[in-house]
Amino acid sequence: DQQVKQNSPSLSVQEGRISILNCDYTNSMFDYFLWYKKYPAEGPTFLISISSIKDKNEDGRFTVFLNKSAKHLSLHIVPSQPGDSAVYFCAASGTGGFKTIFGAGTRLFVKA
């Protein structure tokens, strides 16, 4: 049972354009959502998070949007840079946060 789904295995974007990575979840008990970035041979690196009491959180070039009614969140990267090329994982957890569920990841390619 995949509680967190990233339906696009890969995404290719031109440098300078916007990258939009999508994530859907099924468990309405999730109230905290995170995005991680992973380069090859490294562990995931925390990127940005959002609590269910918000619908948007912004940090520099990265913005996460949460649509609770649709159980959908997205990560926007603008402008995209070649160094953003990595695998991006969406993750979700419930109150207390002890069990975080990850999606399968989306590989982003930013072309120069």
Place this chain on the structure above:
Amino acid sequence: DTGVSQDPRHKITKRGQNVTFRCDPISEHNRLYWYRQTLGQGPEFLTYFQNEAQLEKSRLLSDRFSAERPKGSFSTLEIQRTEQGDSAMYLCASSLLGRGTDTQYFGPGTRLTVL
């Protein structure tokens, strides 16, 4: 550097051997997690500790797997009688419990190859 560290980074072993991995969390973090990641998948939860207490174990964690965090600081994950299906990246993460959110910070992982 005060991030999460893991040792070793790579381990190649023969089927049937025992292996042990170590994780050193960020020093002030009271929670420590172990995950397993296989190709094309996100990290899968294995177990977690709050201080020295192991509070949850996934059904993925068979009786060949055991984890400890004896003094609430570093943790070890042992796999006994390894099988080829145990080949994966084993990730450790730590967090500081507070205000209902739990942002976990990951180490670089230990890649296990069972021949």
